[in-house]
Amino acid sequence: TELRSKTRTTADWQAADAAHFLHPFTDFQSLAKKGSRIITKAENIYLTDSDGQRILDAMSGLWCVNVGYGQQALIDAATRQLKELPFYNAFFQTATPPAIELAELLAEVTPPQFKHVFFTGSGSEGNDTIVRMVRRYWDIQGQPGRSVIISRRNGYHGSTMAGASLGGMSAMHAQGGLPIPGIEHIDQPYWVEHGQHRPAPSRLKAGDPPRGAGDEGDLGAGISREQFGLVAARWLEEKILAVGVERVAAFIGEPIQGAGGVIIPPATYWPEIQRICDKYGILLVSDEVITGFGRTGRWFGCETFGARPDLMTFAKGVTSGYIPLGGVMVGERVAEALIERGGEFEHGYTYSGHPVACAVALANIKLIRELGLVERVHDDVGPYLAEGFESLKAHPLVGDAESCGLMGAVLLVKDKDGLKPFDESVGIGMVCRGHCFREGLIMRAVGNRMIIAPPLVITRAQIDEMMALIRRCLDLTL
Ligand code: PLP
Numbered sequence: 323t324e325l326r327s328k329t330r331t332t333a334d335w336q337a338a339d340a341a342h343f344l345h346p347f348t349d350f351q352s353l354a355k356k357g358s359r360i361i362t363k364a365e366n367i368y369l370t371d372s373d374g375q376r377i378l379d380a381m382s383g384l385w386c387v388n389v390g391y392g393q394q395a396l397i398d399a400a401t402r403q404l405k406e407l408p409f410y411n412a413f414f415q416t417a418t419p420p421a422i423e424l425a426e427l428l429a430e431v432t433p434p435q436f437k438h439v440f441f442t443g444s445g446s447e448g449n450d451t452i453v454r455m456v457r458r459y460w461d462i463q464g465q466p467g468r469s470v471i472i473s474r475r476n477g478y479h480g481s482t483m484a485g486a487s488l489g490g491m492s493a494m495h496a497q498g499g500l501p502i503p504g505i506e507h508i509d510q511p512y513w514v515e516h517g518q519h520r521p522a523p524s525r526l527k528a529g530d531p532p533r534g535a536g537d538e539g540d541l542g543a544g545i546s547r548e549q550f551g552l553v554a555a556r557w558l559e560e561k562i563l564a565v566g567v568e569r570v571a572a573f574i575g576e577p578i579q580g581a582g583g584v585i586i587p588p589a590t591y592w593p594e595i596q597r598i599c600d601k602y603g604i605l606l607v608s609d610e611v612i613t614g615f616g617r618t619g620r621w622f623g624c625e626t627f628g629a630r631p632d633l634m635t636f637a638k639g640v641t642s643g644y645i646p647l648g649g650v651m652v653g654e655r656v657a658e659a660l661i662e663r664g665g666e667f668e669h670g671y672t673y674s675g676h677p678v679a680c681a682v683a684l685a686n687i688k689l690i691r692e693l694g695l696v697e698r699v700h701d702d703v704g705p706y707l708a709e710g711f712e713s714l715k716a717h718p719l720v721g722d723a724e725s726c727g728l729m730g731a732v733l734l735v736k737d738k739d740g741l742k743p744f745d746e747s748v749g750i751g752m753v754c755r756g757h758c759f760r761e762g763l764i765m766r767a768v769g770n771r772m773i774i775a776p777p778l779v780i781t782r783a784q785i786d787e788m789m790a791l792i793r794r795c796l797d798l799t800l
């Protein structure tokens with residue numbers, strides 16, 4: 323195989339790819355026509371493709387390679403564990419040292435309410451676990467009627483039946499009979515789409531009672547982002563009251579919606595969501611699959627935005643994507659019920675607590691600590707990226723540019739005045755993405771938003787290089 327890999331050309335790879343490999347979230351026929359790009363190796367923040375082109379990976383793979391590529395400590399941890407004990411499960415009263423040690427370390431790096439973890443193989447499985455766990459919690463509390471979970475349109479929580487149902491992606495819901503019963507959606511806190519054209523409210527402040535849908539606005543010149551954060555959080559309260567408090571189990575959201583286009587909520591949003599969940603006793607779930615492990619400049623996104631969730635889903639950055647692993651951090655309130663009064667929880671996966679994955683996660687988290695990556699994002703490269711993004715606003719195509727930690731989005735507009743969008747048929751994001759692809763930059767397009775989430779090890783000089791590439795691609799898109 324080694325020999326054959328070396329002698330295959332890009333065209334050979336593409337032909338075999340088209341003949342046998344059905345890619346996720348892909349129009350299969352499109353690959354048969356143009357073939358995919360074959361990535362053969364990577365180091366630090368750079369990929370190399372089968373034609374030898376170097377590409378700056380401003381997406382950390384799929385938001386996961388937090389420590390960058392080629393970290394020897396992770397490779398060594400996997401190798402050692404593969405030799406010593408490649409697999410043993412955590413079913414039937416057994417456990418392995420890496421899984422126990424990781425559980426212990428996660429209790430240390432997560433917010434103080436978290437002392438327990440339930441391992442899964444991915445973020446989607448983590449969110450399936452959330453659905454079963456919150457419903458189980460309310461059963462144990464003697465309130466089985468509390469089964470509805472509220473999430474948001476344009477949120478992303480994975481691709482399994484429950485994960486995709488929690489998510490609010492209409493294209494996903496159009497296929498395969500989704501959503502499953504008992505999931506309700508509210509609108510996202512996206513100011514550009516839902517806020518900028520609203521009249522300004524005269525009296526709205528944190529803690530005001532809701533006055534019904536559409537009643538948040540009086541006359542005025544437009545709602546500020548901060549006011550809009552409160553309005554958007556009130557949609558949760560309205561939904562809870564519409565469904566009936568006695569039927570609502572939990573609210574789930576990503577601190578920053580990633581796949582939805584890096585939608586950074588106003589600072590007022592999450593504290594208000596927290597207040598509403600507390601008021602009605604509803605469990606708050608933070609999906610930290612993207613925002614966990616330093617991405618926003620704190621260990622977890624909920625810490626950046628001032629929420630105190632009862633449950634947290636994680637995956638991706640826990641191993642920097644070197645090997646699959648996910649899980650759910652279970653806060654005291656839920657853990658106490660499950661442990662003391664729950665009996666057997668009829669749920670789990672063969673790879674819950676996989677020893678090799680856990681050994682890699684341990685090495686990864688220790689490396690994040692050793693390199694001080696979380697502080698670095700918070701104090702140094704995060705603010706530096708924000709400056710770069712601020713300067714992008716002068717570009718004629720850019721209606722808005724914002725970042726938080728090392729996540730950012732550039733909104734491409736037809737007219738800066740009123741942030742008027744391009745017609746969808748132009749496919750402006752895909753045009754820009756095409757230029758990035760050719761220029762050696764991985765940037766993702768979500769509609770008219772161009773998004774990035776580079777590895778946390780990126781340096782200031784590399785941010786300069788990335789910004790120059792972004793500017794060049796924007797110029798080419800003009
Ligand atoms: N939750 C969020 C916020 C995600 O961004 C993703 C994946 O992108 C998932 C869940 C699903 O994780 P996985 O693809 O590991 O199943």
